[in-house]
Amino acid sequence: MRHFSQIIGPFFLAYTLLSSSVSAQVCTNTTTTGAKQIASTVLVFARDATTSYTATSGLNAHGIPYQLVLVPQTGVTLPTLNSTATKGNYGGIIVLSEVSYGYTDGTGWHSALTTDQMQTMYDYQTAFGVRMVRIDVYPNVEFGTTTAIASTGCCNAGVEQLVSFSDVSSFPTAQLKAGAGISTAGLYHYPAVITDSSIAKEVAQFAPSSDGQFATTTTAAVINTFTGGRQQFVWFTSFATDWSQTSAYLQHAHIHWMTRGLFLGRRRIYFSTQVDDVQLSTYVYEPAGDRFRLRPTDLDNHVAWMKDINTRLPAGSKYVMELGHNGNGNIEWAIDSNYSGVCDPAGMISLDQPADPPLEFQKALGTGTSLWPTTPTTYPWTLACAKQDTLLVWFLTPANRDAYFHISHTFTHENENNATYSDIVHEITWNQAWLKQVGLDAGVFSSKGLIPPAITGLHNGDAIKAWMDNGITAAMGDNSRPPLRNTDNEHWPLISNVANNGYAGLTIMPRWSLPIYYNCAVASCTLDEWVNTSGGSGDFNYLLQFSKTTYTRSLFALRHDAFMFHQANLRTGDVDSFTVGSVTGTLSLLQIWTEVITQEMSRLTNWPLITLKHDDLATDMRNRMTRDACAPLLSWTLSADGKSISGASLTTTSNTCSVPIPVTFPGPATADGNGAVTSEQVGSDPLTLWATMSGSQRSFTFGSPIAL
Structure with a gap:
């Protein structure tokens, strides 16, 4: 077995059997004088790196540092839990599946953790x-529970058992939200009953099973409180956050309980629906030969x-659709509608595009054949020409324009995998000129962003250079294509480099492609395309x-990810009526899909859903990457009587960082004067203070102590 340690951002992942020379320490004398300080790093035990994602992904999502210890069947030496009697090294402990194995020695x-090792951790907790x-455990007397049906799981x-x-x-x-059921399909679990309510409080429950085997509600999770004050959160179900909606949802309970709502990082839902090809028309998959273009x-x-849905989303929400424009589509329709000679030249840009190269084709720099005409050399049409198109006229009313966010999708939608530098400069600069002419860049517009046509050009160094030479710093990628994802951290964008992309420095942002296809305007079309091309069913x-x-x-x-x-x-009105909740x-396909997603989020949580324009979302992603590299660490101090947390402090490498660091609090809090701080609290979300690190540790005081 290969033993190694790896640092990814601020998260020290101990993919190793820790050296037996490291002895575990714990202070069992709770009367020690001097305030105790505890680092917020969460200690995670798992059997292997693959399944450990279930225990660590939620921590990483918030930005909470953790140390992962992989425990083989032969066992492992515990890391040092506390350096001194007053300095604890871990602010929480997660044990996945009890790190259990089947042994053949009887x-x-x-x-694989011994009874003595568990007791050492219990003493440290106290x-x-x-x-x-403790995730994925079997109900027994240790937890004040037993199985609802003897030795029987589900x-x-x-x-189904919600x-x-x-x-x-x-x-x-x-x-x-309490009482909102969610599926356990694929997650084996053991419905439990509480046998000792003096140590066990139910916090989650299973509904009766659909086959009638479990006829009543049973216990899914408990919080144990033992003599001396030690506490643990226990789940009687397996977890799989890599694929399970349920696991990804449930994990927020134990993370916020374990941290008491005081943690490095934040929780924020950014919800972005980007609409490509606006101004163009599309030949649809079904009915064959039909063509659709967006109408006023x-x-x-x-x-x-959008006005209506924002009244139904949780407090603090602000949902806005973002439109990606191709100006050539406007010119095409303006010319087709122009009977008075307003448009000159009287022809749009029409490219004779060859067959598309492979998705991940990497073009040799300086190669390719230019498809654009040699004249005119700059964008030639007047606003009077553009206004011959009724769709464009709709956007000229500022209130209409400002109801949406806007971004460039290039001028003609030329495939950019094998395109020349010259062609891409035309695609970018002509669309910029058109966006300025029609006033879209005066709205909520992302001047530094781009949705590449068909997400092409991201392995074409000439294309990326042309983008960046003309002010583009961030372009959308596609999560269905692994080379366009950051494999070090799923919450980071990918930064282009010469070896893989042909040109360095572009931010490539993750985006989800959906079973709502580009060439479908109605439900039957996208269903048939999903079934016929992508393995869909039903x-x-x-x-x-x-x-x-x-x-x-x-x-x-x-x-x-958008x-x-x-x-x-976006076709509405002349489509079949549909009901979502x-x-x-x-409703349009976008409206139906968005209602399904947002209604589910609102059914299960009180979290506000917020849309950032493309440029701001890119900044958010880059800032996350930057602050992780600063290795921030939150520590807290216990009160003199050891019954509450009285304050907290924040450090980074050299106590500097080029971007602010977020810290989340369960109640009112203030920061010291050692730098700027910005307060953020949206809807029912907890308070987050964004602290600037300018060479000194930052300290925080609470409106009220946080009880242990």
């Missing part, structure tokens, strides 16, 4: 007021709908169920 199935989380294939929170009072900053009435309907409602479980998982994972739509997906109408 002892059966049990943890001495420093640190909480433990569920067989095809059997899980929900029955008591959310112990983790209020998580802002999860479609835009009006979406404006009214009816349109099943497609929506797939979308709900797949893409809310991304939001519960606190991913800030979602991809296209102009054909309380909303019924002749």
